[in-house]
Structures are given as C-alpha cells and as structure tokens.
Amino acid sequence: MSEDGSNGYEGIASLYVAGRGTRPLVGDAIGAAIVGAWAQAFPAGATVLDLGSGPGEPSTRILQEAGLATYAVDASSAMVAAFRQRFPGVPIERSTVESSGFFGRTFDGVLAWGLLFLLEPAAQALVIEKVARVLESGGRFLFTAPREPLEWLDAMTGRPSCSLGAQTYERLLRDAGLAWVGDAQDEGGNHYYFVEKRQPSSG
DSSP states (O other), rough: OTTTTSSTTTHHHHHHHHHHHHOOGGGGGTTTTHHHHHHHHHHHTTTEEOOOOOOETTTHHHHHHHTTEEEEEEEEEHHHHHHHHHOSSSEEEEEEGGGGGGGGGGGEEETOOOOOOGGGGGHHHHHHHHHHHHEEEEEEEEEESSSSSSSEEEEETTTTTEEHHHHHHHHHHTTOOOOOEEEEOOOOOOOEEEEEOOOOOOO
C-alpha cells in the first residue's frame, strides 16, 4: 500500500484522467459491454457502489446511464476532484476502499473493475468480506482479476499487482457467504467474476 493509499495512482492521476478524456464513448471502452449488461440487469434506482472509481469514466458513467443510484470511492484526491467535475450529484468518498465509510450501509450491487489486484492479498480478502456484509440478499458483485495466481507490475504506476487466482477467490467468496456464479472475458483479455449473495432458503 502506498503512502497516499492510492497504490501510486495519485502520482499519475493527470495522465490517467487525460487518457480517459472528458466524455469518452462508453461503448468504446474495453469491457464496457460486460459491465453495461451487468448494470442493466438491476432494476432502475438500485444502489451500486463503485470501488476504485477513478474519475468515473467509464465505470460510474455506465452505472448512471443504467439508471442506478451510484456511490463511489477512490483513494486519489486528484481522481476524486476529476470525478466531482464529471458527476457533481454522485456521492464520492476519498478513502482507501478497504476503509470506506460506505461499508456502513447496504447496496444492491458492488463493482470493483480493475481494482482488487492492486491491493495486497490481506486487503483483497478484507474487501471481499466487507462487500459480503453490505450486499442486500440477492445482491450482486462484479470484479476483475486474472484466473491464474500471478504477480506483475502495473503498467501505469510500476507498482506490484497480485491476482490470488480463481481457487483462492472462490474460497474467499464462499467463506464470506457469496457465490461465484459466472465468468466473462473482455476483448482485452480481462477476466470478470460474477458473484451473488444468495437469498436465504425459505423453510
């Protein structure tokens, strides 16, 4: 974890935001179709938490266009400032995701797009536990991470990234009371885990 909590993204925020543009075509973003379909499956007005939102492009944009009540958290002050310019009506908290105050309420969905593997393994496990606690019964969680356990250096920050691998993620999800129900892979080769908090069986 970096000193500013952003895993190095505060230092490259201007480059990151410039690369996203002021209003990119959401459909042109890698993985946007997968996240868009996930978002569209919620009823209008459902509450969704966008973890590690950055400037909100394209993640929060997709959630907003799906008619969802969106909340966001990011550890970079520059990213949060850019987010507020784009989405002045959307609540955003400047915080590390694992210590976010938004985990004090409940949500119908949680999105962690391009985030989890930036965190240290213990923080990844903690976030999964917290997501499980805040999801409503029947709620859904979508996150990205390679299926294989591996480590690499982030292309933008040079900081270490770590995928725990599908078997470990499945165990962590199961232990937290969540069910891994599906997978997808986007045109960039990124792997998506579709997760649900199963409703208690009646009787």
